[in-house]
Amino acid sequence: MNSNVDHRKPRLVFFQWDHQPNANAAGYLLLHMQQQVKCLATHFDVFVINRDCDYSEICDRYEPDLTLFESGYRSHGSRRIKITNTNTHIAVPKLGLHNADPWCDRRAGFLSDMEQWGIETYFAIATMTPEYMPAVKENLFVWPNFIDPEVYHDYGQQKVIPVTLTGQAYGLYPWRQAVFPMIRDRYPCLVSPQHAYESKLAAQLLSGQAYARALNASFVVPTCGTMGGEIVRKHFEIPGAKACLVTERTAAVEAAGFVDMENCVFVDGGNVVERLDYLFAHPDETRRITAAGYSLIHSRHTLSHRPQIYQWFMLNKGLQFGEKIIQSGPFGDLAKVRRISKQESVHVVWEASDRALLKQGDLLLQQGRVEEAKHCYLSCLDYVSYLPEAKFRLAVCALREGDADRAYDLLVDLIKVTIVDYGALDPDPVEWAYFLLALICRGQFERARRLQDFYPSLSHDEFRRARLVIAQLARSADGVVSGRHDRERKSIHQPFDRNDFEWLEWFAETLEQCRQPNLANVLRRASLGASDDEKVSPPRFTPDAGWRLRAYSGIDGLMIKLRLNGLRPNVPPLPEFRYLWHLARGLVPRSQRGPLRRIRMALSKPPVGSGN
Known part of the structure; x- marks a missing residue:
């Protein structure tokens, strides 16, 4: 026997939310979180970090073989922790854990977290998550629910x-x-x-x-x-x-x-x-x-029958070029296969009720039957009142009906869920793209132009098209990126499959519906490549009215000039997003934030016609 063989468990650092006991929370929620740690401990030496921390410092202290990041949780009294310096210790593999329902409205926040933390492989506790996040399906595995047999067993109770x-x-x-x-x-x-x-x-x-x-x-x-x-x-x-x-x-x-x-x-x-x-x-x-x-x-x-995360760790250690890891089923084991084999993970095949309604609504919307499509999307909200896919599509329907204000309000609410309620660093790229488009449809082109670079790390084909529209309307389309980005941000949304010409025509029609015929005309001529003699003069845009809006923009610009980007809020400089409130909150130490609540409403009250 070789006495030098290392029989220790691999070390796992689990960055878990702060799920401390809460007097108002259901006790079983805390038990679920504790049981997840207990399950991981069957294969790993687990170190739980549930406080704000520096990733580099944690790795130096615990020397993990693997790190796991909980994300996407819909807080019920739990606190999302802040983790910095995650771009260090690149030799330590990182996994994301989507610890939430598959339809949760924090999915965009989850994808933002994964991007910020440099994580490309994910586990989910729900078997249907791959169907609700198809953009990451290839790198998504299931670590399904289980029981703790020390709690759930036959107590010999009389069946009364x-x-x-x-x-x-x-x-x-x-x-x-x-x-x-x-x-x-x-x-x-x-x-x-x-x-x-x-x-x-x-x-x-x-x-x-x-x-x-x-x-x-x-x-x-x-x-x-x-x-x-x-x-x-x-x-x-x-x-x-x-x-x-x-x-x-x-x-x-x-x-x-x-x-x-x-x-x-x-x-x-x-x-x-x-x-x-x-x-x-x-x-x-x-x-x-x-x-x-x-x-x-x-x-x-x-919990002893859930080795999937450990299996991934062991397989990944010996993964060779041309190989990948797949899962045999939602409750199955993980295995290595050759990429050339075309084998894929086996996921649950089941059309959930909301997915069926979305599919039906999309077909109706493509046929121009907007009112019927809206009925399908509204029916989705009868199941899940906050379902982001349904709300996003209702915003698209509002644009097609010429109600840009309604579309804008819906998109503001979606973005606020991700960057305010959840606290992600940036929104879903498709939602952000259509937020900019809704601004243009409201006649607020200058605001859209100023905000297009507010989240510099965002990239997506729909966002590229929104930027292309802004450039063409500003008559500065030369040199605009027209191809796909090298690394596209993942979105929870799946826009309709259109080429650029079809998409630009669709948006030109949308501008006409929203009573912006001049902009529609400029966009059509630009997209058709009109000659110099045929080109129309660029439209004249009136500056955004209102001293409050100018003040918001000026303050944000001053923060940039003073090189205080690190103190800028991650919300756009608009009253709808309570920009000044978030700015003040970031500047004031946590211990002195109480007085801010008394001025919150004064700072955040939106102007007439703005979103909540």
Whole structure:
């Protein structure tokens, strides 16, 4: 035996958000974060960093073999940490962890974080995330949900609860909306209240062992994976605590190994009563299904069955030129293959309800049926009220209807979610491009021209086209980059596939709808390459009116002249984004920020006609 063999676990530094106990937060959320660390510790020596830090200093101190960055979380009392100097220690591989729902409106913030931190490979906890972020699908793997068997197991509780109804049942959960009332009206039930994550009452919800024991005392427990067909923790917690899982049939659930009437029961609104009557009339059959579900979970879906991040680390160490890493399925192992083989990771194939509506709306929009397209996009918001893809498309519809103000407001709100609410350094590049286009459609060309370089690291084909429009309208198109950028920023949006000529014609038509015919005419002539004799005079643009807007622009310009770029806020110098508030907040130490709240409204109140 070679005594020099190093048997130590590889070192993992996990940059996790500050998920400290919060009196108003649901206890199970904190447990989920702790269980993720516990899962990683099965293969790594884990060091959790949940405070603002210097990446270089952390690497010097802990000498990690791998670093993992949590990102994209939709905060429920948790704090996103700030990490600097991530461009150092390039020999240490870095991974991103999208620890959120696949439809979350922080996805643009996640992609911004990954760009800023120089991360090109990602893991997600949701099986459907590749479908919601197709731009990074090739480098995205799934580290799916699991249970901690020390919490979820058979406590030997007497089965005294016929049905337990737990979890929220609003628009995001159409299956629960259909099924829960039918069950509640027919059978004795233990019903958990539907408190929101942020509610002060959320802390009163059952969690941990108390929740597991309640499941263990139940005959059947229904749950679903939302309108997205996702597989959520409850799918594993219920059978893992030895209760009979009643659920919706989806591709993700079947990929996890669930089989109808073998280890779970698939139902819908049309047969739920019939099937539950059968289960209660045949207790031996119910016990058999329950036992099989318990066996499935404890043999395939505990924290010891989630080695995907460790597998990537080991495979990446020996990765050769011409090789890549793929995943055999959302719950499967990772493996190396030759790039020439054309093998790809296997993802869940399932058309979520919102994706189907988006696809239908896009087809209608391309056919010019704007009102019908809007109905599809608005229907998406019935599932997820903040869905960014639907809001972005509604902004495009508003432009096509000539309502530039409405489009502008929608785009302002989208950008604020990413750079203000989430705190990313820059917005989604497609949203930023259309924000500039909406400004032009409002007749605020000069503002769009000044803001086009506000986020210098942004690059995307739609953004290139927006810059091309600005250059052509300013009659300075010569030398403008017309090809694609070498490194295009990833976006959560997938604009329609048009060539440059088709796109410019589309925008010229949009300008006409927004009562900007002169600009449309200039754009058409420029895009057609008119001769010198045919060229029209450049349009005259009136400066942005209002002393407040001029003041915002002047202050930002002064910061640049004084070389104080590091103190400039990451929000555009406009009242809609509360630029002065963010500027003051950055200049004042954290301990002295209290008085700022008293002047916040005075600084941030937008002028008439501006966004909120």
